[in-house]
Amino acid sequence: MQIILKGGIVINPAQNIEQKLDLLIDNGIIKKIGAIKPGEYSSAKIYDFENKFIVPGLFDMHVHLREPGREDEETVVTGANAAAAGGFTGLACMPNTNPTIDSAEVINFINQKANGHLVNVHSIGAVTLGRKGESLAPIAEMVEAGAVAFSDDGVAVKTAAILRKAMEYASMYDKLVIEHCEDESLAGGAMNESVVSTQLGLPPLPSVSEDLIVMRDILLAEYVGARVHIAHISTKASVEMVRQAKKKGINVTAEVTPHHFTLTHDSLKTFDTNFKMNPPLRSKEDVLAIIEGLKDGTIDCIASDHAPHSIEEKDLEFINAPNGIIGLETQLGLAITELVHKGHLTISQLVEKLSVNPRKILNVPVPQITEDENADLTIFDSDMVWTVDKNKFKSKSKNTPFDKRLLTGKSIAVINNGKMFIDDNFLNITG
Amino acid sequence: MALSTPHLLGLNGVPKEDIQLILDTATTFREVLDRPIKKVPTLQGKTIVNLFYESSTRTRISFELAQKRLSADIVNFSKGTSSVSKGESFKDTVKNIEAMKVDMIVVRHSSAGVPHYLTRISNANIINAGDGLHEHPTQALLDMYSIREKLNSLEGLRICIIGDIAHSRVALSNIYGLKTMGATVNVCGPATMIPKELERLGVKIYNNVDKAIAEHDVINVLRIQLEREAGISIPSLREYHNYFGITAERIERNNKDILILHPGPINRGVELSSEVADGPYQVILNQVTNGVAIRMAVLYLLGTAN
Ligand SMILES: [Zn+2]
Numbered sequence: 001m002q003i004i005l006k007g008g009i010v011i012n013p014a015q016n017i018e019q020k021l022d023l024l025i026d027n028g029i030i031k032k033i034g035a036i037k038p039g040e041y042s043s044a045k046i047y048d049f050e051n052k053f054i055v056p057g058l059f060d061m062h063v064h065l066r067e068p069g070r071e072d073e074e075t076v077v078t079g080a081n082a083a084a085a086g087g088f089t090g091l092a093c094m095p096n097t098n099p100t101i102d103s104a105e106v107i108n109f110i111n112q113k114a115n116g117h118l119v120n121v122h123s124i125g126a127v128t129l130g131r132k133g134e135s136l137a138p139i140a141e142m143v144e145a146g147a148v149a150f151s152d153d154g155v156a157v158k159t160a161a162i163l164r165k166a167m168e169y170a171s172m173y174d175k176l177v178i179e180h181c182e183d184e185s186l187a188g189g190a191m192n193e194s195v196v197s198t199q200l201g202l203p204p205l206p207s208v209s210e211d212l213i214v215m216r217d218i219l220l221a222e223y224v225g226a227r228v229h230i231a232h233i234s235t236k237a238s239v240e241m242v243r244q245a246k247k248k249g250i251n252v253t254a255e256v257t258p259h260h261f262t263l264t265h266d267s268l269k270t271f272d273t274n275f276k277m278n279p280p281l282r283s284k285e286d287v288l289a290i291i292e293g294l295k296d297g298t299i300d301c302i303a304s305d306h307a308p309h310s311i312e313e314k315d316l317e318f319i320n321a322p323n324g325i326i327g328l329e330t331q332l333g334l335a336i337t338e339l340v341h342k343g344h345l346t347i348s349q350l351v352e353k354l355s356v357n358p359r360k361i362l363n364v365p366v367p368q369i370t371e372d373e374n375a376d377l378t379i380f381d382s383d384m385v386w387t388v389d390k391n392k393f394k395s396k397s398k399n400t401p402f403d404k405r406l407l408t409g410k411s412i413a414v415i416n417n418g419k420m421f422i423d424d425n426f427l428n429i430t431g
Numbered sequence: 432m433a434l435s436t437p438h439l440l441g442l443n444g445v446p447k448e449d450i451q452l453i454l455d456t457a458t459t460f461r462e463v464l465d466r467p468i469k470k471v472p473t474l475q476g477k478t479i480v481n482l483f484y485e486s487s488t489r490t491r492i493s494f495e496l497a498q499k500r501l502s503a504d505i506v507n508f509s510k511g512t513s514s515v516s517k518g519e520s521f522k523d524t525v526k527n528i529e530a531m532k533v534d535m536i537v538v539r540h541s542s543a544g545v546p547h548y549l550t551r552i553s554n555a556n557i558i559n560a561g562d563g564l565h566e567h568p569t570q571a572l573l574d575m576y577s578i579r580e581k582l583n584s585l586e587g588l589r590i591c592i593i594g595d596i597a598h599s600r601v602a603l604s605n606i607y608g609l610k611t612m613g614a615t616v617n618v619c620g621p622a623t624m625i626p627k628e629l630e631r632l633g634v635k636i637y638n639n640v641d642k643a644i645a646e647h648d649v650i651n652v653l654r655i656q657l658e659r660e661a662g663i664s665i666p667s668l669r670e671y672h673n674y675f676g677i678t679a680e681r682i683e684r685n686n687k688d689i690l691i692l693h694p695g696p697i698n699r700g701v702e703l704s705s706e707v708a709d710g711p712y713q714v715i716l717n718q719v720t721n722g723v724a725i726r727m728a729v730l731y732l733l734g735t736a737n
Binding site: 190194197 | 443541547600626629
């Protein structure tokens with residue numbers, strides 16, 4: 001089967017392409033790039049993507065699928081469906097499932113569930129068995145099963161001693177540790193410590209608890225000579241530490257979530273648990289520092305920290321509600337609205353942060369928009385104005401603070417693995 | 432006259448006119464409480480639920496008494512917070528209670544924001560009887576009433592709240608309410624007991640209790656919460672008493688005219704010495720009757736608004 005993507009603006013910063021080009025895709029493989037005349041390939045189905053952006057498929061490196069363990073909240077397939085609807089062709093899932101992703105068996109199970117899907121699902125293995133911080137999980141075995149990185153996300157790796165060993169061990173396979181930076185002794189609060197937590201009487205989570213672990217991890221990465229990736233960076237001081245570390249040539253990278261560059265802790269004033277997450281929403285000053293970090297490259301990528309929770313679990317008294325929000329289906333719209341339309345990033349820079357860089361960090365090949373390559377593409381409209389409707393999400397969960405929010409910019413279609421997602425449907429484009 | 436809101440969730444943002452109305456209405460009810468027959472039929476036919484998810488004998492009894500004096504029908508629901516995670520969710524409990532046609536809910540909970548949450552899941556008038564470390568508006572109103580009773584006005588007064596400000600819901604409500612009424616409010620305590628950026632609410636922070644006594648007309652001395660986080664915030668109760676405790680010697684030396692409030696129950700020899708608690712000083716302890724009058728006023732104003 002042949003399809004033609006007509007009139008789109010093809011951008012791939014990894015190849016230095018930024019040009020209006022038609023694409024012919026034959027059985028899921030890119031067969032021609034350049035102007036395609038009307039009538040050429042008469043049997044092909046033509047998609048008019050005039051002035052829409054066609055980019056290497058977006059990749060979300062921080063997703064919580066709830067399978068195995070909480071299939072009522074999300075499964076590998078529903079999470080991958082949500083990713084496709086949000087404009088993503090690849091994702092990496094965090095290991096805090098039940099059982100934990102701390103063995104090849106669990107990775108094989110996830111691979112099997114994701115088999116044949118449009119979205120490539122990669123597993124991040126736990127650093128330590130059960131994420132308990134006591135002994136190393138079987139890292140080599142998990143690498144062999146396909147793990148792209150290691151993390152105890154939800155918590156930081158418990159001690160510097162075991163983190164050091166994990167960094168050394170993972171380095172043998174050129175894999176890195178992804179850190180949820182939070183000092184355990186300062187953890188346990190419900191919102192960012194500030195005048196707002198003081199006013200609301202909610203147990204505070206100080207920003208310094210993140211900074212302490214970012215500092216520890218940067219120092220260890222330098223000492224060991226390993227790579228480390230800071231998940232969901234949220235404070236001004238942490239951004240500055242990463243900036244300085246990069247200047248010194250230390251191998252540290254960082255991601256930020258859309259909610260941490262969009263919202264501040266002022267949103268907590270209604271005690272709506274959909275604003276409760278960890279790291280918590282921070283101050284305006286932190287948000288501005290994060291945007292600066294995105295602009296100057298200190299923050300390499302954007303990741304959702306998609307964290308599904310059932311309605312019953314989230315609809316509770318504030319301190320009893322769990323942390324986290326879903327984000328796969330709002331991420332691209334928020335990034336375009338908040339970063340591109342506000343003049344902080346160009347489309348090309350956005351594509352780096354949502355497609356190229358996360359793959360580079362995880363050593364996953366970046367899709368090439370080249371003849372005879374697999375078509376792994378996202379097509380989005382940067383000007384489409386739409387209203388978020390949680391009831392239309394593909395995700396099994398609805399815990400979003402962005403319901404009813406007006407966004408500018410939306411994914412129109414994704415193509416990968418011989419499949420296409422468009423108009424709310426998966427199509428087979430092979431055979 | 433009516434309040435500008437159907438709920439009393441806290442004193443943050445409550446206009447001066449509302450506070451004035453509550454205090455004035457309480458004065459009327461205070462007189463009722465001195466009569467031989469202390470009951471009025473004002474809330475006859477209204478059903479009030481006291482939803483206490485955290486133990487609090489004094490506040491609960493005060494509310495109950497106020498409700499009885501106003502002839503309301505009362506349903507009491509108490510639940511230890513420990514059992515919250517098991518069994519029925521808070522929302523389901525509220526939905527079940529609502530099915531009984533409830534007009535008002537008085538709520539005490541260990542999580543800040545529960546009264547606000549209740550306004551979203553219930554149609555009743557909500558009264559906050561203490562939510563986490565957030566607010567306890569009727570306690571602050573009763574403190575304000577008691578100060579006004581002694582000193583006639585709140586306008587222009589200098590009031591200092593002394594103790595573990597970070598673990599007090601009374602402090603925050605007092606700060607909001609008193610500032611609205613034109614008083615200057617400051618706080619005093621060890622730095623470990625002052626919540627982050629409190630000064631941004633327009634209060635000054637004292638770490639020297641002598642100075643705090645000398646520079647204020649009223650001190651509101653908070654109970655040091657032995658069972659809560661005091662343990663990690665101070666070296667010992669003895670050291671707290673030596674450096675922050677209110678003693679007769681400190682009063683004599685710094686300000687003999689000061690009015691002292693203590694919401695009770697006192698930890699004698701910790702935040703207040705026995706000499707002060709029992710001595711000839713201007714001390715307001717446990718204003719039980721005023722508390723009932725304030726709660727009658729709030730219940731009456733919210734319960735008869737429609
Ligand atoms: Zn995390």
